[in-house]
Amino acid sequence: MRSALRRAARGIRWYVRELTDESAHDRYVAHVRNDDPGAPVPSRREFERARADRQEEDPRQGFRCC
Template sequence: MTAARVRRAVRRVVRGVRWYLREISGDAAYERHCLRHRRERPDHPAPTRRAYERLRRDHREHTASSRCC
């Protein structure tokens, strides 16, 4: 393997790990929400991360359909 191929492989792995961590941490979901919010409501400020997480939690609690308890 050449050095260039190794660098490309390492970059690909790092990008994959970064994507995975952003998805499980919620960073990607928040960014998607902000983009959609700016597109649909450009005259309103996007919610803070804390406010977004609160909205998400409240939505999950009120729309839970497959709980055991």
């Protein structure tokens, strides 16, 4: 019973992270490590700041309501 609840909780957590794009930094880190293991990887804060800047420069990148 507990294993089924844990599995369901993991599935819900994965779904929410993908839906909110919270896992984007994790995917980016995996991509960088795969291409060049010695390359510097930006922190989550640096990554999110750069992503927000890109979205503000090109409105087609991020759908903004305001």
